[in-house]
Amino acid sequence: MPGFKGHIAGSLAATGAVLGGAWWLGLYRPEPKVMAILAALAVLGSLFPDVDTNSKGRxxxxxxxxxxDAALILKGLYRYAALLGFCALLPAVGSHRGWTHTWWAGLVIPSPIVIGPMMLMGLAWQILLPFYLAAVLGYYSHLLLDGTF
Known part of the structure; x- marks a missing residue:
């Protein structure tokens, strides 16, 4: 079972492979800034299942x-700050290797990436889908590396 560095490396390897394949096939070619955001979301997704323990990932x-959250508050985006705060509390509900280590949590936990901006800003889900998928990919890389997928 890898530690947080292993989960970070695993999520970056998976994200690089998927983005490289999508680029090579001509399916998706984001600019470098977007690729960095996708990689960051994958890393955060890979760390989320273990935030219910006292770990470096946490x-x-x-x-x-x-x-x-501080940036959202300073910009006056209180709805977003509240949504982020709510989502950050979710791991406290349950035990380690409980619900955070399930396949369905890997789909549900990143869903605010799509639902929040759709509801609050009216953005189309198609624009948000790559960001959601990056978080799901990172989450699933964690489950695969832990052998719980």
Whole structure:
């Protein structure tokens, strides 16, 4: 079972492989800034299943969440800040290797990436789909590396 560095490496390898394949096939060719965001979402997705334990992944995940939440509050985007805060609390409900290590959680947990901007900003789901899929890919890479998929 890998530690947080192994999960980060696994998510980046999976994201690189999928993005490289999509690029090579001509299916999806995002600009470098978008690729960096996709990689960051995959890494965060890969760390999420273990945020219910006292781990380095937990500190990285919640550190990123605090920074993002503070930025949203400073910009006056209180709905987004509340949504992020709600989602950050979810791992506290359950035990380690409980619901956070299930295949369905890998689909449900990243869903605010699509649902939030659709409902709050009216964005089309097609624009948001790559970001959701990156988080799902990172989440599933965690489950695969833990042998719980």
């Amino acid at each position: 500190h990285l995940y919640y550190g990123a969440a605090v920074i993002a």
